Amino acid sequence: RIRRLAIPPAWTDVWISPSPLGHIQATGRDARGRKQYRYHERWREVRDEAKYGRLGDFAKALPRVRARVDADLAQAGIPRERVLATAIRILEETFMRVGNVEYARENGSFGLTTLRTKHVDVEGSRIAFRFRGKSGKDHEVDVRDRRLARVIARLEHLPGQDLFKYRDDDGELRPIGSEDVNEYLREVSGEDLTAKDFRTWAGTVLAARALADAGPARSERVARKRVVQAIDIVSARLGNTRAICRKCYVHPAILEAYLTGHLPSALKRPDKAQRGHELSRHEAAVAALLGRAAKRVARRAA
Template sequence: MTRLRRSDPSGPGYHRRASKKGPVYEDEAGNPIVDERELERIRSLVIPPAWEDVWISPDARGHIQAVGTDQAGRRQYRYHDSWRLHQDRVKFERAAQLAETLPSARRKVTMDLRQEGFGRDRVLAAAFRIIDLGSVRIGSEEYLHANGSRGLTTLLCRHARVDGDEITLTFPAKSAQKWTSTIVDADLAELLTQIQSLRGQRSRLLSWKDGTWHTLRPASLNEYIRRQTGGEFTAKDFRTLHGTIVAAEALAALGTSDTESRRKKRVTAAVNEAAAALGNTPAIARNSYIDPRVFDRYRQGEVIDTAGGRVPEPALLELLAS
């Protein structure tokens, strides 16, 4: 891997200026950059035209290559390819470590979920169970107010329908998508039914009570995840693990093939299935949420073995270790 240097976007750097002939890139002194190799590096970053207040690293080995503000006012980043590859390896390894902790964590979560009343840990356990089984984004007040999109911590009672042990969640999610997912879990269904019977349809679904009702916060949920797993995991790691498992199981169902063209088609189908489960585009699902080792093993004729109702997490770890 290229030896990188840490970038400082608050320090000196290149900037982009609009002109009638297209963007002009200027160095720290405000002079137009004319070196063709440097211009090619900048163009290869594919900085969106809509970004404003663009800062570009003057160092080709900087771990952050560019920063800008998008139309929604959010700071966005372009990272060095080597940095991104390193971070991806760390991310997928962390998801595999999460898979190792889940059997024990799930037992502890079940104990909390079976408590009486509406205590904080019981409701946190419900949130853990939904993320574990449903891959729902955690959500935030900021996203809700800025985009009208909801996630787990901002769901209202009316976004959940409980029918026996089956819970169906339907709500406006990220990127103006309608999210629908179904979870079958008796303990979770019991708690959500109890909350809905006491709270109005426009009240927050995941709320806990100690005399008064309190809204569940993302930071509290991530802290609970760390406490129950014993690792530095967050809600997003569950989505990475789930995307990897969905793709692996899809490839197993499609079967291996001796021809490259069929393998490519089946990989595409598996990516599409994972994207649908996560509510992402296929490109984002493949690049951000599916461990590439699953595809490497598939090309070698190996697939996940979940025959006989085997729990997928140990089967995934076995596949990745092969």
């Protein structure tokens, strides 16, 4: 079992789970001192299956989330709901990771909720984020949105190094974390959603668009080559490897639909912005495809 974990020789402070069934099988620190993990293979499979299974629920809930976010962004001051709505809108616009306090503290790698004021610069309607993310990758992310920029500018000039914080009822500043974001998502959507679902949804829609743009393939070999090219487009946007994107961020139903010639025709037409908070034309086409795939899975399981 330990040999199969393939723990790198350079790791130090290695811990190995005494149980072969534990979802975390080993931890250690790499050559740069960053904490790393080895997970149980079946746990990864179950987690990914559950994530893809709820992506259809995410698509259905997205209009409700967008409507609530807009309402909370319109609040005055910097109450908790307005700061959380700002975080959600930035997640949707940028596909950024939500962040983890332990990663920030132990590895010096940041995500949205762990960003510090030094990581952001606001100029007019432009918000520029510059930070080191997971696996030590440097990120440069720009957002142009006057309403978001006004909120971020206020947060940037508040006391303390944490960027995302709010004033409680007693006027005290409180930071927000990934659990706050996930709790807000569950509350406003009525579903068991998490911030990571935004990245999975983004990767799935990006892959669908890329494959639709590629058009029908004249052979299986060409089709599989175009799938790889589409995954590479997702990889460039999300900042993950090709293998991780294919396994974790692109719903298998999209790839199956392309390989069998069943991508929705709506994806081949120009995208149409959503009315109000509704799904765009391409988003709606992807949601419908996922719904049909879920029904097929349910019929096979019956």
